[in-house]
Amino acid sequence: MKLLAARRGRQPTSRGGTIADLASESIRDPVYVDSQLVVKRTEFPLGLRFAGEIDINNSGAIARSLMTAFPNGGTPHLDFTNLVFCDISGIRALVTCAQNLGPGRVLLIHGLPEQLATVMRVTGWADLPYLEICDCEATAR
Amino acid sequence: MSLVSPTPKFRHEALLYAGWPEFVSGTVPFIRGGVEADEAILVVVSPEKIDLLRTALDRDADRVTFANMNEVGSNPARIIPLWREFVDANAGRVPGLRGIGEPIWKGRSEDELSECQRHESLLNVAFDSGPAWQLLCPYDVAQLPTGVVVEARHSHEHLLSRSGTNQSVEFRGVEGCGAPDTRALPEPRSVAFETSIDRPSLRAIRAQLAHHASAAGLSPATSARLVTAVNEIATNSVVHGGGCGKLRMWADSSKLVCEVRDQGSIKNALADRTKPGTDPAHARGLWLANQLCDLVQIRSFDHMTVVRVHMRLGTGPRLSLVTPDDGRDGGTRN
Numbered sequence: 257m258k259l260l261a262a263r264r265g266r267q268p269t270s271r272g273g274t275i276a277d278l279a280s281e282s283i284r285d286p287v288y289v290d291s292q293l294v295v296k297r298t299e300f301p302l303g304l305r306f307a308g309e310i311d312i313n314n315s316g317a318i319a320r321s322l323m324t325a326f327p328n329g330g331t332p333h334l335d336f337t338n339l340v341f342c343d344i345s346g347i348r349a350l351v352t353c354a355q356n357l358g359p360g361r362v363l364l365i366h367g368l369p370e371q372l373a374t375v376m377r378v379t380g381w382a383d384l385p386y387l388e389i390c391d392c393e394a395t396a397r
Numbered sequence: 398m399s400l401v402s403p404t405p406k407f408r409h410e411a412l413l414y415a416g417w418p419e420f421v422s423g424t425v426p427f428i429r430g431g432v433e434a435d436e437a438i439l440v441v442v443s444p445e446k447i448d449l450l451r452t453a454l455d456r457d458a459d460r461v462t463f464a465n466m467n468e469v470g471s472n473p474a475r476i477i478p479l480w481r482e483f484v485d486a487n488a489g490r491v492p493g494l495r496g497i498g499e500p501i502w503k504g505r506s507e508d509e510l511s512e513c514q515r516h517e518s519l520l521n522v523a524f525d526s527g528p529a530w531q532l533l534c535p536y537d538v539a540q541l542p543t544g545v546v547v548e549a550r551h552s553h554e555h556l557l558s559r560s561g562t563n564q565s566v567e568f569r570g571v572e573g574c575g576a577p578d579t580r581a582l583p584e585p586r587s588v589a590f591e592t593s594i595d596r597p598s599l600r601a602i603r604a605q606l607a608h609h610a611s612a613a614g615l616s617p618a619t620s621a622r623l624v625t626a627v628n629e630i631a632t633n634s635v636v637h638g639g640g641c642g643k644l645r646m647w648a649d650s651s652k653l654v655c656e657v658r659d660q661g662s663i664k665n666a667l668a669d670r671t672k673p674g675t676d677p678a679h680a681r682g683l684w685l686a687n688q689l690c691d692l693v694q695i696r697s698f699d700h701m702t703v704v705r706v707h708m709r710l711g712t713g714p715r716l717s718l719v720t721p722d723d724g725r726d727g728g729t730r731n
Binding site: 309381 | 597621632635672677681
Protein backbone atom coordinates (compact mmCIF):
# COMPACT_ATOMS: atom_id res chain seq x y z
CA MET A 257 0.00 0.00 0.00
CA LYS A 258 1.56 3.25 -1.07
CA LEU A 259 0.47 6.84 -1.43
CA LEU A 260 1.92 8.56 -4.43
CA ALA A 261 2.04 12.21 -5.38
CA ALA A 262 -0.29 13.12 -8.23
CA ARG A 263 1.12 14.40 -11.48
CA ARG A 264 -1.12 16.88 -13.14
CA GLY A 265 -1.73 17.96 -16.71
CA ARG A 266 -1.81 14.53 -18.34
CA GLN A 267 -3.82 13.80 -21.43
CA PRO A 268 -7.18 12.12 -20.83
CA THR A 269 -7.02 8.34 -20.93
CA SER A 270 -9.52 5.95 -22.47
CA ARG A 271 -12.38 4.65 -20.33
CA GLY A 272 -13.83 1.25 -19.70
CA GLY A 273 -10.63 -0.75 -19.21
CA THR A 274 -10.26 -3.60 -16.78
CA ILE A 275 -8.84 -3.11 -13.32
CA ALA A 276 -5.59 -4.57 -14.60
CA ASP A 277 -5.57 -1.99 -17.40
CA LEU A 278 -6.17 0.76 -14.93
CA ALA A 279 -3.53 -0.59 -12.60
CA SER A 280 -1.14 -0.52 -15.54
CA GLU A 281 -2.06 3.08 -16.26
CA SER A 282 -1.69 3.87 -12.59
CA ILE A 283 2.03 3.25 -12.80
CA ARG A 284 2.13 6.53 -14.68
CA ASP A 285 0.07 8.69 -12.38
CA PRO A 286 -1.88 7.04 -9.57
CA VAL A 287 -2.89 9.05 -6.56
CA TYR A 288 -3.22 5.83 -4.62
CA VAL A 289 -2.61 2.18 -5.40
CA ASP A 290 -2.68 -1.08 -3.48
CA SER A 291 -3.37 -4.70 -4.31
CA GLN A 292 -7.12 -4.13 -4.64
CA LEU A 293 -7.58 -0.48 -5.58
CA VAL A 294 -6.25 2.15 -7.96
CA VAL A 295 -7.17 5.82 -7.64
CA LYS A 296 -6.24 8.29 -10.36
CA ARG A 297 -6.70 12.00 -10.59
CA THR A 298 -9.01 13.31 -13.29
CA GLU A 299 -8.74 16.77 -14.80
CA PHE A 300 -11.98 17.25 -16.70
CA PRO A 301 -13.78 17.53 -14.38
CA LEU A 302 -11.50 17.85 -11.39
CA GLY A 303 -11.70 14.75 -9.30
CA LEU A 304 -10.66 11.17 -8.72
CA ARG A 305 -11.38 7.93 -10.54
CA PHE A 306 -11.58 4.71 -8.52
CA ALA A 307 -11.11 1.18 -9.81
CA GLY A 308 -11.21 -1.93 -7.61
CA GLU A 309 -12.41 -2.55 -4.09
CA ILE A 310 -12.55 -0.52 -0.88
CA ASP A 311 -12.81 -2.20 2.51
CA ILE A 312 -11.22 -1.82 5.94
CA ASN A 313 -7.86 -2.73 4.47
CA ASN A 314 -7.62 0.53 2.53
CA SER A 315 -10.48 2.81 3.64
CA GLY A 316 -8.26 4.55 6.20
CA ALA A 317 -5.72 5.42 3.52
CA ILE A 318 -8.50 6.54 1.19
CA ALA A 319 -9.90 8.77 3.92
CA ARG A 320 -6.48 10.37 4.40
CA SER A 321 -6.08 10.85 0.66
CA LEU A 322 -9.49 12.43 0.32
CA MET A 323 -8.86 14.86 3.16
CA THR A 324 -6.08 16.54 1.24
CA ALA A 325 -7.23 15.94 -2.32
CA PHE A 326 -9.45 18.98 -2.82
CA PRO A 327 -8.07 21.98 -0.96
CA ASN A 328 -8.81 24.70 -3.51
CA GLY A 329 -12.59 24.99 -3.63
CA GLY A 330 -14.87 23.91 -6.46
CA THR A 331 -16.84 20.72 -6.77
CA PRO A 332 -14.82 17.51 -6.57
CA HIS A 333 -16.05 14.75 -8.88
CA LEU A 334 -15.57 11.09 -7.98
CA ASP A 335 -15.90 8.52 -10.75
CA PHE A 336 -16.98 5.15 -9.33
CA THR A 337 -17.76 3.43 -12.61
CA ASN A 338 -15.04 0.84 -12.06
CA LEU A 339 -15.42 0.58 -8.31
CA VAL A 340 -16.35 -3.07 -7.87
CA PHE A 341 -17.00 -3.01 -4.12
CA CYS A 342 -17.12 -0.49 -1.31
CA ASP A 343 -17.94 -1.32 2.29
CA ILE A 344 -19.34 0.94 4.99
CA SER A 345 -15.89 2.07 6.10
CA GLY A 346 -15.24 3.26 2.54
CA ILE A 347 -18.51 5.17 2.35
CA ARG A 348 -17.73 6.60 5.77
CA ALA A 349 -14.50 7.99 4.28
CA LEU A 350 -16.49 9.65 1.47
CA VAL A 351 -19.04 11.11 3.83
CA THR A 352 -16.36 12.49 6.12
CA CYS A 353 -14.58 14.03 3.14
CA ALA A 354 -17.82 15.61 1.92
CA GLN A 355 -18.59 16.96 5.39
CA ASN A 356 -15.19 18.60 5.56
CA LEU A 357 -15.35 20.33 2.19
CA GLY A 358 -16.81 23.41 3.77
CA PRO A 359 -19.98 25.46 3.41
CA GLY A 360 -21.70 25.30 0.05
CA ARG A 361 -19.41 22.66 -1.42
CA VAL A 362 -20.62 19.23 -2.47
CA LEU A 363 -18.93 16.01 -3.45
CA LEU A 364 -20.35 14.79 -6.74
CA ILE A 365 -20.33 11.03 -7.41
CA HIS A 366 -20.61 9.62 -10.92
CA GLY A 367 -21.19 6.05 -12.04
CA LEU A 368 -22.33 4.82 -8.63
CA PRO A 369 -22.54 1.00 -8.79
CA GLU A 370 -25.85 -0.57 -7.79
CA GLN A 371 -24.28 -2.31 -4.78
CA LEU A 372 -23.03 0.97 -3.42
CA ALA A 373 -26.23 2.86 -4.26
CA THR A 374 -28.20 0.29 -2.27
CA VAL A 375 -25.90 0.60 0.73
CA MET A 376 -26.03 4.39 0.67
CA ARG A 377 -29.83 4.36 0.39
CA VAL A 378 -30.50 2.00 3.28
CA THR A 379 -27.96 3.63 5.56
CA GLY A 380 -29.44 7.09 4.92
CA TRP A 381 -26.24 8.44 3.39
CA ALA A 382 -27.79 8.95 -0.04
CA ASP A 383 -29.73 11.98 1.21
CA LEU A 384 -26.89 14.02 2.66
CA PRO A 385 -26.90 17.61 1.30
CA TYR A 386 -23.14 17.69 0.75
CA LEU A 387 -23.00 14.42 -1.17
CA GLU A 388 -24.63 14.43 -4.58
CA ILE A 389 -25.12 11.34 -6.70
CA CYS A 390 -25.21 11.99 -10.43
CA ASP A 391 -27.22 9.45 -12.40
CA CYS A 392 -25.28 10.14 -15.59
CA GLU A 393 -22.80 7.78 -17.09
CA ALA A 394 -19.38 8.58 -15.69
CA THR A 395 -17.83 11.78 -16.97
CA ALA A 396 -14.36 11.85 -15.55
CA ARG A 397 -11.36 11.65 -17.87
CA MET B 398 -49.72 10.75 51.39
CA SER B 399 -51.22 11.23 47.95
CA LEU B 400 -51.84 8.62 45.33
CA VAL B 401 -49.97 9.21 42.11
CA SER B 402 -51.33 7.81 38.88
CA PRO B 403 -48.85 5.65 37.01
CA THR B 404 -47.20 7.42 34.11
CA PRO B 405 -48.73 6.32 30.80
CA LYS B 406 -46.33 4.11 28.92
CA PHE B 407 -46.11 1.61 26.10
CA ARG B 408 -48.81 -1.04 26.35
CA HIS B 409 -48.02 -4.28 24.54
CA GLU B 410 -50.99 -6.62 24.39
CA ALA B 411 -51.51 -9.97 22.66
CA LEU B 412 -54.94 -10.67 21.16
CA LEU B 413 -55.57 -14.41 21.38
CA TYR B 414 -58.26 -15.12 18.80
CA ALA B 415 -59.58 -18.21 17.04
CA GLY B 416 -60.63 -17.62 13.45
CA TRP B 417 -61.32 -14.52 11.43
CA PRO B 418 -64.63 -13.51 13.10
CA GLU B 419 -62.80 -13.29 16.44
CA PHE B 420 -59.98 -11.39 14.74
CA VAL B 421 -62.54 -8.79 13.64
CA SER B 422 -64.36 -8.66 16.95
CA GLY B 423 -61.03 -8.27 18.76
CA THR B 424 -59.45 -5.64 16.55
CA VAL B 425 -62.32 -3.44 15.33
CA PRO B 426 -63.32 -2.09 18.80
CA PHE B 427 -59.63 -1.36 19.46
CA ILE B 428 -59.38 0.58 16.20
CA ARG B 429 -62.70 2.38 16.73
CA GLY B 430 -61.50 3.43 20.18
CA GLY B 431 -58.55 5.10 18.49
CA VAL B 432 -60.78 6.74 15.87
CA GLU B 433 -63.08 8.15 18.56
CA ALA B 434 -60.09 9.51 20.49
CA ASP B 435 -58.68 11.06 17.31
CA GLU B 436 -55.52 9.00 17.63
CA ALA B 437 -53.00 8.03 14.95
CA ILE B 438 -53.60 4.40 13.99
CA LEU B 439 -51.33 2.06 12.06
CA VAL B 440 -52.41 -1.50 11.26
CA VAL B 441 -49.79 -3.91 9.90
CA VAL B 442 -51.38 -7.23 8.93
CA SER B 443 -51.75 -9.42 5.83
CA PRO B 444 -53.45 -7.99 2.72
CA GLU B 445 -56.40 -10.33 3.29
CA LYS B 446 -56.92 -9.00 6.79
CA ILE B 447 -56.50 -5.42 5.60
CA ASP B 448 -59.41 -6.05 3.21
CA LEU B 449 -61.41 -7.63 6.02
CA LEU B 450 -60.82 -4.67 8.33
CA ARG B 451 -61.58 -2.11 5.63
CA THR B 452 -64.93 -3.76 5.10
CA ALA B 453 -65.69 -4.02 8.80
CA LEU B 454 -64.62 -0.45 9.55
CA ASP B 455 -66.43 1.04 6.57
CA ARG B 456 -65.80 4.83 6.57
CA ASP B 457 -63.65 4.63 9.70
CA ALA B 458 -61.07 2.78 7.59
CA ASP B 459 -60.11 6.16 6.13
CA ARG B 460 -58.75 7.14 9.54
CA VAL B 461 -56.39 4.18 9.62
CA THR B 462 -53.02 3.70 7.93
CA PHE B 463 -52.56 0.15 6.73
CA ALA B 464 -49.31 -1.63 5.87
CA ASN B 465 -48.74 -5.09 4.48
CA MET B 466 -47.07 -7.27 7.11
CA ASN B 467 -46.09 -9.80 4.44
CA GLU B 468 -43.75 -7.15 3.06
CA VAL B 469 -42.78 -5.17 6.16
CA GLY B 470 -42.31 -8.29 8.24
CA SER B 471 -40.73 -10.54 5.65
CA ASN B 472 -37.65 -9.88 7.73
CA PRO B 473 -39.14 -9.34 11.22
CA ALA B 474 -36.22 -7.13 12.27
CA ARG B 475 -37.61 -4.43 9.98
CA ILE B 476 -40.86 -4.12 11.95
CA ILE B 477 -39.54 -2.22 14.99
CA PRO B 478 -38.05 0.49 12.73
CA LEU B 479 -41.51 0.93 11.17
CA TRP B 480 -43.14 1.33 14.58
CA ARG B 481 -40.32 3.68 15.59
CA GLU B 482 -41.05 5.82 12.54
CA PHE B 483 -44.76 5.80 13.37
CA VAL B 484 -44.16 6.85 16.98
CA ASP B 485 -41.60 9.52 16.10
CA ALA B 486 -43.86 11.00 13.43
CA ASN B 487 -46.96 11.18 15.62
CA ALA B 488 -46.08 11.34 19.31
CA GLY B 489 -47.05 14.71 20.75
CA ARG B 490 -48.93 15.74 17.61
CA VAL B 491 -52.12 13.74 18.22
CA PRO B 492 -54.01 12.74 21.39
CA GLY B 493 -52.65 9.20 21.25
CA LEU B 494 -51.20 6.40 19.13
CA ARG B 495 -52.23 2.82 18.66
CA GLY B 496 -51.20 0.04 16.36
CA ILE B 497 -52.00 -3.53 15.42
CA GLY B 498 -49.22 -5.82 14.24
CA GLU B 499 -49.52 -9.50 13.39
CA PRO B 500 -46.01 -10.73 12.59
CA ILE B 501 -46.71 -14.40 13.34
CA TRP B 502 -48.91 -16.56 11.19
CA LYS B 503 -49.23 -20.20 10.23
CA GLY B 504 -46.71 -21.01 7.53
CA ARG B 505 -43.78 -19.02 8.88
CA SER B 506 -40.61 -21.13 8.74
CA GLU B 507 -39.02 -22.19 12.04
CA ASP B 508 -36.24 -19.64 11.57
CA GLU B 509 -38.68 -16.84 10.78
CA LEU B 510 -40.89 -17.79 13.70
CA SER B 511 -37.94 -17.77 16.04
CA GLU B 512 -36.95 -14.26 14.95
CA CYS B 513 -40.57 -13.06 15.11
CA GLN B 514 -40.66 -14.16 18.72
CA ARG B 515 -37.43 -12.28 19.37
CA HIS B 516 -39.03 -9.26 17.69
CA GLU B 517 -42.04 -9.47 20.00
CA SER B 518 -39.76 -9.48 23.04
CA LEU B 519 -37.65 -6.60 21.74
CA LEU B 520 -40.71 -4.40 21.21
CA ASN B 521 -40.87 -4.09 25.01
CA VAL B 522 -37.26 -2.93 25.10
CA ALA B 523 -37.56 -0.57 22.15
CA PHE B 524 -40.56 1.36 23.43
CA ASP B 525 -40.45 0.95 27.21
CA SER B 526 -38.96 4.36 27.91
CA GLY B 527 -40.55 6.34 25.09
CA PRO B 528 -43.92 7.99 24.57
CA ALA B 529 -47.06 6.13 25.63
CA TRP B 530 -48.83 4.13 22.94
CA GLN B 531 -50.72 0.86 22.52
CA LEU B 532 -49.80 -2.08 20.34
CA LEU B 533 -52.14 -5.03 19.88
CA CYS B 534 -50.60 -8.22 18.45
CA PRO B 535 -53.12 -10.78 17.17
CA TYR B 536 -52.31 -14.50 17.53
CA ASP B 537 -54.57 -17.04 15.83
CA VAL B 538 -54.66 -19.70 18.56
CA ALA B 539 -56.66 -22.02 16.28
CA GLN B 540 -53.85 -22.08 13.72
CA LEU B 541 -50.65 -21.65 15.70
CA PRO B 542 -48.83 -24.32 17.76
CA THR B 543 -49.36 -24.19 21.50
CA GLY B 544 -45.73 -23.25 22.07
CA VAL B 545 -46.18 -20.07 20.06
CA VAL B 546 -49.09 -19.00 22.22
CA VAL B 547 -47.12 -19.81 25.37
CA GLU B 548 -44.27 -17.60 24.12
CA ALA B 549 -46.78 -14.80 23.40
CA ARG B 550 -47.68 -14.87 27.09
CA HIS B 551 -43.97 -14.40 27.90
CA SER B 552 -43.46 -11.48 25.52
CA HIS B 553 -46.66 -9.51 26.18
CA GLU B 554 -47.52 -7.86 29.47
CA HIS B 555 -51.22 -7.88 28.64
CA LEU B 556 -53.49 -10.48 27.07
CA LEU B 557 -56.85 -9.94 25.37
CA SER B 558 -59.07 -12.93 24.73
CA ARG B 559 -62.72 -14.00 24.89
CA SER B 560 -62.48 -13.73 28.65
CA GLY B 561 -61.40 -10.10 28.47
CA THR B 562 -58.15 -8.30 29.27
CA ASN B 563 -55.70 -9.81 31.72
CA GLN B 564 -52.22 -9.11 32.92
CA SER B 565 -49.90 -11.90 31.77
CA VAL B 566 -48.35 -13.48 34.84
CA GLU B 567 -45.85 -15.16 32.52
CA PHE B 568 -44.50 -11.90 31.06
CA ARG B 569 -40.71 -12.08 31.37
CA GLY B 570 -40.32 -8.35 31.98
CA VAL B 571 -38.54 -5.71 29.96
CA GLU B 572 -35.12 -6.64 31.27
CA GLY B 573 -35.70 -10.29 30.48
CA CYS B 574 -36.91 -9.37 27.01
CA GLY B 575 -33.67 -7.49 26.34
CA ALA B 576 -31.35 -10.22 27.60
CA PRO B 577 -28.96 -11.59 24.98
CA ASP B 578 -30.52 -14.19 22.73
CA THR B 579 -28.76 -17.46 23.51
CA ARG B 580 -31.26 -19.88 21.97
CA ALA B 581 -29.66 -22.73 20.06
CA LEU B 582 -29.55 -22.54 16.30
CA PRO B 583 -30.06 -25.72 14.28
CA GLU B 584 -26.90 -27.21 12.81
CA PRO B 585 -26.84 -27.57 9.02
CA ARG B 586 -26.78 -31.07 7.57
CA SER B 587 -23.71 -30.18 5.56
CA VAL B 588 -21.62 -27.11 4.92
CA ALA B 589 -20.73 -26.06 1.39
CA PHE B 590 -18.04 -23.55 2.21
CA GLU B 591 -16.08 -22.84 5.36
CA THR B 592 -13.12 -20.56 5.92
CA SER B 593 -11.34 -18.44 8.49
CA ILE B 594 -11.88 -14.70 8.64
CA ASP B 595 -9.13 -12.19 9.23
CA ARG B 596 -8.34 -8.76 7.88
CA PRO B 597 -6.30 -9.76 4.80
CA SER B 598 -8.81 -12.43 3.75
CA LEU B 599 -11.86 -10.20 3.29
CA ARG B 600 -11.43 -9.69 -0.44
CA ALA B 601 -10.99 -13.41 -1.10
CA ILE B 602 -13.99 -14.17 1.11
CA ARG B 603 -16.16 -11.79 -0.92
CA ALA B 604 -15.10 -13.56 -4.11
CA GLN B 605 -15.89 -16.98 -2.62
CA LEU B 606 -19.25 -15.79 -1.34
CA ALA B 607 -20.18 -14.41 -4.76
CA HIS B 608 -19.13 -17.66 -6.41
CA HIS B 609 -21.19 -19.84 -4.10
CA ALA B 610 -24.17 -17.49 -4.11
CA SER B 611 -24.25 -17.64 -7.88
CA ALA B 612 -23.94 -21.43 -7.81
CA ALA B 613 -26.89 -21.58 -5.42
CA GLY B 614 -29.02 -19.64 -7.89
CA LEU B 615 -29.02 -16.14 -6.43
CA SER B 616 -29.31 -13.34 -8.97
CA PRO B 617 -26.30 -11.01 -9.29
CA ALA B 618 -28.18 -8.27 -7.43
CA THR B 619 -29.20 -10.57 -4.58
CA SER B 620 -25.73 -12.03 -4.45
CA ALA B 621 -24.28 -8.51 -4.17
CA ARG B 622 -26.61 -7.79 -1.23
CA LEU B 623 -25.52 -10.98 0.51
CA VAL B 624 -21.83 -10.31 -0.09
CA THR B 625 -22.17 -6.76 1.19
CA ALA B 626 -23.95 -7.88 4.36
CA VAL B 627 -21.60 -10.75 5.15
CA ASN B 628 -18.57 -8.56 4.47
CA GLU B 629 -19.82 -6.10 7.11
CA ILE B 630 -20.41 -8.85 9.65
CA ALA B 631 -16.99 -10.35 8.95
CA THR B 632 -15.52 -6.86 9.27
CA ASN B 633 -17.19 -6.62 12.68
CA SER B 634 -15.34 -9.82 13.62
CA VAL B 635 -12.05 -8.26 12.59
CA VAL B 636 -12.70 -4.91 14.29
CA HIS B 637 -14.78 -5.87 17.32
CA GLY B 638 -14.76 -9.66 17.58
CA GLY B 639 -11.18 -10.47 18.46
CA GLY B 640 -9.63 -9.81 15.07
CA CYS B 641 -10.74 -13.01 13.42
CA GLY B 642 -13.67 -15.34 13.00
CA LYS B 643 -15.07 -18.30 11.12
CA LEU B 644 -17.39 -18.25 8.14
CA ARG B 645 -19.65 -21.09 7.07
CA MET B 646 -22.10 -21.18 4.19
CA TRP B 647 -24.77 -23.71 3.28
CA ALA B 648 -28.06 -24.01 1.47
CA ASP B 649 -31.18 -26.13 1.61
CA SER B 650 -34.18 -26.24 -0.68
CA SER B 651 -35.47 -22.83 0.37
CA LYS B 652 -32.59 -20.67 1.50
CA LEU B 653 -28.90 -19.91 1.48
CA VAL B 654 -27.33 -19.21 4.87
CA CYS B 655 -24.04 -17.57 5.80
CA GLU B 656 -22.81 -17.78 9.37
CA VAL B 657 -20.08 -15.71 11.01
CA ARG B 658 -18.72 -16.70 14.42
CA ASP B 659 -16.25 -14.70 16.45
CA GLN B 660 -15.19 -14.03 20.01
CA GLY B 661 -17.04 -10.76 20.40
CA SER B 662 -20.19 -9.97 22.32
CA ILE B 663 -23.13 -7.76 21.32
CA LYS B 664 -24.52 -5.96 24.36
CA ASN B 665 -27.11 -3.75 22.65
CA ALA B 666 -30.22 -5.87 22.06
CA LEU B 667 -31.46 -3.38 19.46
CA ALA B 668 -28.14 -3.03 17.62
CA ASP B 669 -29.53 -4.52 14.43
CA ARG B 670 -32.80 -2.60 14.34
CA THR B 671 -31.85 0.95 15.33
CA LYS B 672 -31.72 3.14 12.26
CA PRO B 673 -28.34 4.89 12.20
CA GLY B 674 -28.15 8.66 12.01
CA THR B 675 -26.14 10.38 9.32
CA ASP B 676 -23.13 10.77 11.63
CA PRO B 677 -20.39 8.71 9.97
CA ALA B 678 -19.37 7.32 13.35
CA HIS B 679 -22.67 5.46 13.87
CA ALA B 680 -22.50 1.68 13.55
CA ARG B 681 -24.34 0.34 10.53
CA GLY B 682 -23.27 -3.22 9.81
CA LEU B 683 -26.06 -5.18 11.47
CA TRP B 684 -28.68 -2.64 10.44
CA LEU B 685 -27.48 -2.96 6.86
CA ALA B 686 -27.63 -6.75 7.01
CA ASN B 687 -31.27 -6.60 8.04
CA GLN B 688 -32.12 -4.21 5.22
CA LEU B 689 -30.32 -6.29 2.60
CA CYS B 690 -31.10 -9.85 3.67
CA ASP B 691 -34.24 -11.89 4.20
CA LEU B 692 -33.45 -12.89 7.77
CA VAL B 693 -30.70 -12.21 10.29
CA GLN B 694 -30.20 -14.33 13.40
CA ILE B 695 -27.96 -13.07 16.19
CA ARG B 696 -26.93 -15.16 19.16
CA SER B 697 -24.53 -13.48 21.54
CA PHE B 698 -22.74 -14.84 24.60
CA ASP B 699 -20.05 -13.39 26.87
CA HIS B 700 -17.22 -14.41 24.56
CA MET B 701 -18.89 -15.56 21.38
CA THR B 702 -21.27 -14.12 18.83
CA VAL B 703 -22.94 -16.01 16.01
CA VAL B 704 -24.64 -14.13 13.20
CA ARG B 705 -26.50 -15.93 10.43
CA VAL B 706 -27.90 -14.19 7.38
CA HIS B 707 -30.45 -15.88 5.14
CA MET B 708 -31.37 -15.34 1.52
CA ARG B 709 -34.41 -17.11 0.15
CA LEU B 710 -33.82 -19.16 -2.97
CA GLY B 711 -36.09 -18.95 -5.97
CA THR B 712 -37.65 -21.88 -7.71
CA GLY B 713 -35.34 -21.90 -10.73
CA PRO B 714 -32.69 -24.54 -11.42
CA ARG B 715 -29.70 -24.49 -9.13
CA LEU B 716 -26.24 -25.92 -9.27
CA SER B 717 -24.69 -27.74 -6.39
CA LEU B 718 -23.12 -25.50 -3.78
CA VAL B 719 -20.31 -27.92 -3.24
CA THR B 720 -17.50 -27.62 -5.76
CA PRO B 721 -14.17 -29.44 -5.81
CA ASP B 722 -12.20 -26.24 -5.24
CA ASP B 723 -14.48 -24.50 -2.80
CA GLY B 724 -11.64 -23.47 -0.53
CA ARG B 725 -12.50 -25.48 2.57
CA ASP B 726 -9.88 -25.11 5.22
CA GLY B 727 -11.08 -27.90 7.45
CA GLY B 728 -11.24 -25.52 10.39
CA THR B 729 -13.35 -26.13 13.43
CA ARG B 730 -15.86 -23.89 15.09
CA ASN B 731 -14.49 -21.54 17.65
